[in-house]
Amino acid sequence: ATPLAIASGVQTAAKHGIVVAAETIFEDAPDVDIVALDKTGTLTEGSMSVDSITVVNGEDSDVVLERAAAVERLSEHPIAGAIVEAATGGSDGNESPDLERDTIGETRVRSDGGSLPPVESTADVGAEIPGVAADDFERATRGVSGVLTDEDSDLETRVFVGHPAYLEANGLSVPTDLEETIERARHTGDVPVAVGWGGDARGVIVVGDTPRADWLEAVETLGEGREIVVITGDEGGAAERFDVDGVDRVFAGVPPEAKAETVRRLRTQGTVAMVGDGSNDAPALAAADVGIALGSGTQLATDAADAVIVADDLERVADTFSIAGGTHRRIR
Ligand code: ADP
Ligand code: MG
Numbered sequence: 001a002t003p004l005a006i007a008s009g010v011q012t013a014a015k016h017g018i019v020v021a022a023e024t025i026f027e028d029a030p031d032v033d034i035v036a037l038d039k040t041g042t043l044t045e046g047s048m049s050v051d052s053i054t055v056v057n058g059e060d061s062d063v064v065l066e067r068a069a070a071v072e073r074l075s076e077h078p079i080a081g082a083i084v085e086a087a088t089g090g091s092d093g094n095e096s097p098d099l100e101r102d103t104i105g106e107t108r109v110r111s112d113g114g115s116l117p118p119v120e121s122t123a124d125v126g127a128e129i130p131g132v133a134a135d136d137f138e139r140a141t142r143g144v145s146g147v148l149t150d151e152d153s154d155l156e157t158r159v160f161v162g163h164p165a166y167l168e169a170n171g172l173s174v175p176t177d178l179e180e181t182i183e184r185a186r187h188t189g190d191v192p193v194a195v196g197w198g199g200d201a202r203g204v205i206v207v208g209d210t211p212r213a214d215w216l217e218a219v220e221t222l223g224e225g226r227e228i229v230v231i232t233g234d235e236g237g238a239a240e241r242f243d244v245d246g247v248d249r250v251f252a253g254v255p256p257e258a259k260a261e262t263v264r265r266l267r268t269q270g271t272v273a274m275v276g277d278g279s280n281d282a283p284a285l286a287a288a289d290v291g292i293a294l295g296s297g298t299q300l301a302t303d304a305a306d307a308v309i310v311a312d313d314l315e316r317v318a319d320t321f322s323i324a325g326g327t328h329r330r331i332r
Contacts, residue, residue, distance in 0.1 A: 002331050005327055005330035005331045006023055006026060006327065006331065008327070008330075009026055009323060009324070009326070009327030009330075010023070012323050012326075012327075013307070013320065013323050016311070016316060016319050016323065017309060017310050017311025017313065017316055018307055018308070018309050018310075018311070018316055018319065018320050018323070019302075019307065019308040019309075019310055020306075020307055021302065021305055021306055021307060021308060022306040022307075024306065025290055025306040025307050025320075025324055026324050026327045026328050026331060027328065027331075028271065028289050028290050028306075028324075029273065029290050029320065029321050029324035029325070029328075030321070030324055030325045030328045031271045031289075032226060032270075032271045032272065032273045032289065032290055032321065033226060033227060033269070033270030033271050033272070034226065034227045034228075034229055034266050034269065034270050034271070034272045034273070035222055035223075035226050035227070035228055035229065035272075035273045035274075035275065035317075036229040036230075036231050036262070036263060036266060036272060036273065036274045036275070036284075036288065037219070037228070037229070037230050037231070037274075037275045037276075038231060038232070038259070038274070038275065038276035038277065038281050038284070039230060039231070039232035039233075039234065039238070039239070039242065040078060040209060040232070040233075040234075040277075041078060041276075041277040041294075041295045042275055042276055042277065042294055042295070042314070043211055043212060043215050043219075043230065043242060043314070044209040044210060044211050044212060044215075045209065045210050045211075045212055046078045046209065046277070046295060047078065047081075047209075047210075048078045048079055048081065048082040048191070048207045048208065048209045049082050049085070049086070049207065049208055050065075050082050050083060050085070050086035050099060050205055050206070050207055050208075051099070051100065051190060051206045051207065051208045052099055052100035052101070052102065052205075052206045053065055053086075053099055053100075053101055053102070053203055053204070053205050053206070054101075054102040054103070054178070054181045054203060054204050054206075055101075055102070055103050055202055055203035056103070056175055056177065056178065056200075056201075056202055056203065057103055059103070059202045059203060061099075061101045061102075061103070061203065064195050064202050064203035064205075065083070065086060065087050065099075065203075065205065066087050067148060067159045067195065067197070068083050068087070068159070068161045068193070068195045068203075068205060069083050069084045069086070069087030069088065070146065070148055070159070071137070071144050071145060071146040071148075071159050071160075071161050072084055072144060072161055074137045074139075074144065074146065075139060075144045076279060077144075077279075077280070078209070079191065079193055079207055080144070082207050083161070083193070083205060083207070086099060086205075102181075136158070140162065140166060141233075141255050141256035141257050141280055142162050142163040142165060142166035142169075142233065142255050142256070143160060143161055143162015143163055143166035143167070143193075143194075144160075144161055144162060145158055145159060145160045145161070145162075145170070146158070146159060147159075157197045157198060158197060159195070159196070159197045160172060160194075160195070160196050160197065161193060161194070161195050162193065162194065163193075163194070163233065163255075164178075164179075164182055164192065164194045164201070165255075166194075167194045167196050167201050171199065172194075172196040172197075172199055172200055172201055173199065173200055173201065174194060174196075174200075174201040175200065175201065178194070178201050178203070178204050181204045181206075182194070182204055183236075185204070185206045185236075186234075186235055186236025186237055186238065187236055187237055188237055189208075189236070189237030189238050189240075189241050190206050190207060190208045190209075190237070190238065191206070191207045191208070191209065191234055191238055192204050192205075192206055192207075193205045193206070193207055209238070211241065211242075212314055214314060214315060215242075215314060216244070216246055217315075218314040218315045218317065218318065219246050219247060219314075220246045221315070221318040222317055222318045222321070223246055223247075223248075227248045227249070227270070228246065228247050228248050228249075229247075229248060229249045229250075229251065229266065230242045230243075230247055230249070230250045230251065231251045231254050231259050231262055231263075231284070232250070232251070232252055232253075232254065233253065233254055233255055233256060233259075234252065234253070235252050235253045236252075239252035239253070240252075256280040256281055256283075256284070257283065259276075259281055259283065259284035260283035260284045260286070260287040261287075262284070263284050263287040263288050264287050267287075267288075267289065271289045271290075272288045272289050272290070273288055273289065273290040273291075273292060273321075274287070274288035274290070274291050274292070275292045275293075275294055275317055276291075276292075276293065276294070276295075277293060277294065277295035277301065278291075278293035278295070278301040278302055278303070278304055278305050278308075279295075279301045282301060282303065282304040283304070285304040285305055286304040290306050290307075291304050291305045291306050291307075292305060292306065292307050292308075292309065292317060292320060293305035293307070293308045293309065294308075294309040294312065294314065294316070294317065295312060307320055
């Protein structure tokens with residue numbers, strides 16, 4: 001009867017848009033004490049968009065946006081999609097959307113080859129953004145970088161795009177004026193993405209994301225009998241808006257590589273399920289007793305998951321637990 005119960009559990013799950021990747025989920029899910037949820041794409045819609053761009057004096061916001069997009073084209077993070085879309089006006093080839101643009105502060109362009117001539121023309125920035133040497137592209141957990149080559153001078157510049165801490169970790173300094181823009185964005189719950197080259201951050205692209213409409217309901221159902229923890233790489237309002245009744249703990253400012261460590265610490269307190277998109281949080285999914293991948297599109301990665309919710313519906317996480325519970329009772 002046991003293989004039959006499992007087969008029927010797999011089938012029931014499939015009917016609900018849940019693909020069971022490891023049958024151990026029927027054993028482990030009913031024991032889960034703590035559910036850890038990633039933020040971007042799990043609690044939020046993950047369809048981010050660019051709200052504004054602020055550059056330091058002496059930089060052109062179009063150039064900063066284009067260079068950021070040239071590098072982000074090779075990334076699959078939702079932030080990357082937002083930046084490429086803003087630079088290209090989307091796949092329909094329309095003009096760039098109206099962005100709020102701002103120039104602040106003193107010119108802080110360093111003399112050591114920091115300023116490149118602008119990329120050829122905005123019109124060239126389409127499906128194929130020229131200038132990134134793909135083998136020089138680097139994906140870090142908190143950002144991306146790539147080398148842009150100016151075709152006339154052959155001058156190469158590595159452009160960094162990501163969390164301000166990512167630029168700082170790579171030796172770029174963030175001017176005080178941009179720090180203020182960063183703090184303001186965090187305060188309103190948006191995500192500030194820093195762009196820089198030649199030793200300095202040149203601008204901040206503010207990206208917005210919307211919580212899923214049903215996130216609190218879904219989390220309250222999930223929290224019946226389980227502790228709910230939110231883990232995010234972001235700080236400020238973007239993290240705080242999930243710090244409400246129904247959520248027991250919020251870990252903010254946790255870089256993806258530290259998420260797995262957070263999960264391991266939680267496991268000293270009970271059996272842990274981790275829910276994320278499985279992309280840059282794959283190690284955290286793998287570190288949990290139960291890993292559940294939820295999301296949509298190219299970002300959803302499934303290798304580290306015990307179950308994959310292809311329906312992209314947060315309420316299906318609670319369904320996963322009840323299906324596993326029902327199946328487990330029949331296995332016994
Ligand atoms: P969350 O914890 O909300 O799911 P992530 O762990 O995916 O977010 O990313 C955390 C932060 O790292 C982002 O908010 C952003 O600041 C930075 N980051 C990661 N990947 C990129 C990228 N491709 N471009 C720009 N910033 C990035
Ligand atoms: Mg994430």
